[in-house]
Amino acid sequence: MTDYTAAIFDLDGVIADTARLHFAAWIQLASEEGFQLPPNADNRLKGVDRMASLAIVLEGAARRYTTDEQARLADRKNRLYQTLIHQLTPADLLPGAETLLNTLAAWGIPLALASASKNAKAVVEGLGIAGRFHTIADAALVRHPKPDPEIFLMAARGLGVTPARCIGVEDAAAGVTALKRAGMYALGVGDPIVLREADRVVPSLAALDPADYFTAPANRSN
DSSP states (O other): OOOOOEEEEOOBTTTBOTHHHHHHHHHHHHHHHTOOOOTTHHHHTTTOOHHHHHHHHGGGOSSOOOHHHHHHHHHHHHHHHHHHHTTOOGGGBOTTHHHHHHHHHHTTOOEEEEESOTTHHHHHHHHTOGGGOSEEEEGGGOSSOTTSTHHHHHHHHHHTOOGGGEEEEESSHHHHHHHHHHTOEEEEESOTTTTTTSSEEESSGGGOOGGGTSOOGGGSOO
């Protein structure tokens, strides 16, 4: 297998289950507005940005919202989510995440975060892993959300690594599509049916052996 030189991680559902906090915030917002989320919203909301998520949420509403109203709703949801972020601790890291990040850091592998969340920096600080990432690309820095490859290409530039030498790790179909469009190896975490476009799918980061993709320092030629 190709020896890659950098890794780019999605955040929600890969490193930590912050998707549940986003979902809880959307549920609360919808409840305050007097409607319920549409069917299968939990899966459809994964890996998409805030306004695209709002469009999905508003499918359950009985009335149309103006552009200004939608902007206010998105801001309200973000405030709800930011309140929930304060509950995060290192205990919220998903299985295998801390071990993998520590191993890659010890091996000197450059790491980046590419998240659809504009709160990515606050999240990784709460999780105690902010220092593991050389660069963070989030939704606040890009014009086009996943499945557009922009955020992954930005992360690769931040690491100074060509896309073909990067492994991207994603749990959402839109993210996997973005990785493939970026010309990166797409490693999916989760359901192989949902992530069928990925080059490989594992159930969690705990099932991933970094030696399958990266060379440990002891094995590198001088």
